[in-house]
Amino acid sequence: MEKLHTVGELSKMAGVSIRTLHFYDVNGLLKPRSYTAAGYRLYGREEALRLQQVLFYRELGFSLEGIKLLVDEPGTSxxxxxxxxxxxxxDKGKQLEDLQKTIQKTISSLEGKIEMEINEYYQGLSQEKIDYYRSEARRRYGEETVRRSEEMVVKMGKTKMAELQAQGQTIFEKMTKNIPNGPAHRESQELINKWRIWLENFAHYTDEGLLGLAIGYRDDPEFKAFFDKIHPELAAFIADAAGVYFKKST
Structure with missing residues (x-):
């Protein structure tokens, strides 16, 4: 007889949160095999394999809507x-090799060993994404803001950049834990303020620009795909919390 696993057991094996598995259930991405008499979810091998599919596609950058279409595609085994x-x-492996080369080259540049042109920072990214990111940045913030931001990043150095990346990850993780409290909660608002201060390391934003960035996290597919990897509700939470924050600021 096949052994079934609780949501907690599957969560630990797959490295995802119980909240994420609950979210996948509600949205039809991963339904449990059955329920215990007390109403707890149970998962078998078939469900575990489906979760593997979902997580693989998430790692490849697909949206949750796109993943559901792919795993439920008629006639596709x-x-x-x-x-x-x-x-x-x-294909991703080849791209990652190119990205690794670019990272190492950038490190050498920041250490003063070589010189790099701005366009070299993006080698390994598809030209479509390069054009998309930069054109979106110019559209939202202007050519001069983008230029200054790129200069700030170049001058920062690898140690400072690593520290800031860790700070940003910590902020987003704390936001994720605070989602149940709601966007208007005191801690939510404190985290938005920390996010605002953190962003000043990369570029100087107006209130309107920051609110637009937060809304972009939620509405822009590229941004949302990034935040969905942390938590499927995080992008919307940041947008809502920023809306409360900047409403109070005005």
Missing amino acids: LLENLRRQSGLLQ
Whole structure:
């Protein structure tokens, strides 16, 4: 008889939160096999494999809506999805190799060993994404703001950049834990203020610009895909909390 696992057990094995599994259930991405008499979710091998599919596609940058379409695609078997993912991962592997080379080259540049042109910072990213990111930044914040931001990052140095990345990750993780409290909660508002201060290390924003950035986290597919990897509700939470914060500031 097949052993079934509780939501807590599956959560630990897959490295995702119980809240995420609950979210996947509600949104039809991963339904449990059955429930205990007390109403607790139970998962078997089939559900574990489906979760693997979901997580693989998340790592590849697909939206939750897109993943549901792919794993539920009529006539497409689990093996076909795995072969598709294998091909995508091979392409991703090549891209990651290119990105690693760019990172090492940038480190050497920041250490003063070599010189780099601005366009070299983006080698390994698809040209489509490069154009998208930079054009969106120019559209939202202007050419001069983008130029100053790039200069700030270049002058920062790898140690400072690593510290700031860790700070940002901590802020977003604390925001995730605070989602149940709601966007208007005191701690939520304190975290938005910390986020605002943190962003000043990369560029100088107006209140309107920061609110636009927060809304972009929620509404822009590229931004949302990044935050969905941390928590599927995080992008919307930041947008809502920023809306409360800047309303109070005016």
